Amino acid sequence: MPIYAPTLPPAPDLNQGQPPALVLMRFDLARLWRQKIGRFFGFAFLMVLIVKLTVIYVKYLLDTNAALRPMQDFAKAVLSQGAEFQAGLLDPASYLLWFLVALVGGGLVARDTLYRVRPLMYAHPVSPRDYLVAKLGFASALPFAVLLPFVLLPWAMSLMVAGLHGPVWPTAPLRLLPAVAVLSLLMGAMAVGASAMAATPRAGVGWVLGLVLGTSALASLVQGLTGFVGAQALNPVLLAQTWPQLFVGMDRPFMGWFPAALGTAFHIGLWTFVAARRTLPSEAVI
Amino acid sequence: MISLDRASLRYGPILGLSPTTFELPDGGGITGLLGPNGAGKSSLLQLLSGLLPPSGGEVRVFGQAPFRNPAVLARLGLVPEGDRLPSGLRADRWLRMMGELSGLSGEALKAAQARALETVGMADRAHLTFARMSKGMRQRIRLAQALLHGPELLILDEPFNGLDPEARLGLMDLLRRLAGEGVRVLVSSHILSEIAQLTDRILLLFRGRLLAEGTVTEIRQLLDRHPVELRLTGEPLDLARWAVEQPELAALRMEEGAVVLSVRSPRDILPRLQQAAAAGRIPLRALDPLDLNLDAVFQYLTKDHA
Structure with missing residues (x-):
């Protein structure tokens, strides 16, 4: 009987799984879920949300309860009104959210750099584009997911207690959700770009905070030196606050549509480009 | 299975691998990629595992160019050099992600993971975090990762670095077993004794150039000057x-x-x-x-x- 050469068992079916970008996003989400950082920020944002809902109920009472009528003038002076109030629903898009994005997003790419995971991923059927989409998607989905309740819950509560004439406009989600999408993409791109430049997750956090605060300071410096207000289009914190104001049609937003669009496109383009360059296979040396 | 036709690799002005030509046949077996540090071993492995395109010439694995080619990447497993893995992460979770990146899911993924862990002898310890594993155990998990999708070609870059003698021998036995089952194993090392213990068939690299290819006896016979x-x-x-x-x-x-x-x-x-x-x-x-x-x-x- 001849001796046959050994043959491998049939290979498993490799076409059943999800797209690689989705797998990587799920993995990052599961990792975040297991960390304690989520509990701290969950508590902090919950408190802010409860205050927002309380304010909406107070405004409803002021409008409908005759006994509180004498306080209306005072309340109008203290609480924001109209479009400014609608835009104010997204107040968390300030330093607290930036801090969360820095803490989580700063490690997204840097962790893989530290542990040299990317060569392994690229040796699987994962392209650099899949990787970038996953990281950018996750870093952007995080602020979007945090801000989503701040849009929907006040809106739903206002509709429930006061119908179409409540403190929150019935059309508010249509105006605020696009703003949330834009500012989330801005935050995600900056976080991933900064993380791609760092060698460790901690350094990544530093990079994100440094970039956000550094460009904000730079914008203020340029404005102070030249008197050119448009320089604030470089300020990512201000950009994130401006988009809700623009979408709800506030009379005096921090800046106009054109500088806001230009500044946001500049940041998203630049940091996505940096992240794409830094996550190429040639950077992922074995 | 593998063929290089004057394939070279440059890192900017630095030549990582001079134009190199060789072929490895189909079927199982172990080939040692031997050379001192900086000889071009990792460059060659980067070309073969599709991480980088050749700067010149042609690289073909399973008859196709491997660079960003899912059809090739699905048939090869890579164990890169190094020992750094996310310390707080459980090995089984990491393996699951790697399996999913290869396109496995559901029961097929579970079965593949169980089989790979069984092969490397880590079936009962995969629930541990990497921080609680020895270097040898981590290396076995890295190997399991490369075996999940049933590769025909297994590429290992300096897999014995830092392993104690017992772990080293265990890994050698494992590689021999895989080669016996029909997997083509390409293993790089700068330590002669490791390769000599593992296989007689070598590719010898030095300063970015392929110096010799074949068995030790064949190469020795060609050395007329000595x-x-x-x-x-x-x-x-x-x-x-x-x-x-x-x-x-x-x-x-x-x-x-x-x-x-x-x-x-x-x-x-x-x-x-x-x-x-x-x-x-x-x-x-x-x-x-x-x-x-x-x-x-x-x-x-x-x-x-x-």
Whole structure:
């Protein structure tokens, strides 16, 4: 009987799984879920949300309860009104959210750099584009997911207690959700770009905070030196606050549509480009 | 299975791998990629595993260019150099992600993970975090990762670095077993003894150039400039008297109780030596080839090309 050469068992079916970008996003989400950082920020944002809902109920009472009528003038002076109030629903898009994005997003790419995971991923059927989409998607989905309740819950509560004439406009989600999408993409791109430049997750956090605060300071410096207000289009914190104001049609937003669009496109383009360059296979040396 | 046709790799102005040509056949077996640090081993492995495109020439794995080619990447497994893994992460979770990146899911993924862990002997310890694993255990998990999708080609870059002798032997046994099952294993190392223990078939790289390819004996025979050294143990004077009459003799050195011959074309002289010893014409008690090993081959080749 001849001796046959050994043959491998049939290979498993490799076409059943999800797209690689989705797998990587799920993995990052599961990792975040297991960390304690989520509990701290969950508590902090919950408190802010409860205050927002309380304010909406107070405004409803002021409008409908005759006994509180004498306080209306005072309340109008203290609480924001109209479009400014609608835009104010997204107040968390300030330093607290930036801090969360820095803490989580700063490690997204840097962790893989530290542990040299990317060569392994690229040796699987994962392209650099899949990787970038996953990281950018996750870093952007995080602020979007945090801000989503701040849009929907006040809106739903206002509709429930006061119908179409409540403190929150019935059309508010249509105006605020696009703003949330834009500012989330801005935050995600900056976080991933900064993380791609760092060698460790901690350094990544530093990079994100440094970039956000550094460009904000730079914008203020340029404005102070030249008197050119448009320089604030470089300020990512201000950009994130401006988009809700623009979408709800506030009379005096921090800046106009054109500088806001230009500044946001500049940041998203630049940091996505940096992240794409830094996550190429040639950077992922074995 | 693998063919390189004048494939080279540049990192900007630095030449990582000079134009290199070789082929590895289909089927199982172990090939050692040997060379000192900076010889171009990792560059070659980067080309083969599709991480980088060649700067010149052509690389083909399974008949196709591997760079960003899912059809090729799905059939090869890579174990890169290094030992850094996310310390707080559980090995089974990491393996699951790697399996999903290969396109596995559901029951097929579970089965593949169980099989890979069984193969590397880590089935009962995969729930541990990487921080709680020894270096050898982490290396086995990295190997399991490469085996999840049932690759036909397994590429390992310096897999024995930092392993204790027991873990090293265990890993060698495992690689031999995989090769026996039909997997083509390509393993790089800068330590001669590791490769010599693992396989006889080598690719020898030095300063970004492929110096030799084949078995140690085949390569040694090609080294005409370096006569083979044979130590004949017995009565030195009688042995020397017989040796000087041989036309292949290049040099002779007397030692206590032995004589060391430097001979060209040992294939010619060895049958005559055997006949003389059998006929009792020379008092031969032992015959030791001194430089037919990988160490000597490596020394000669690198000296010639330095």
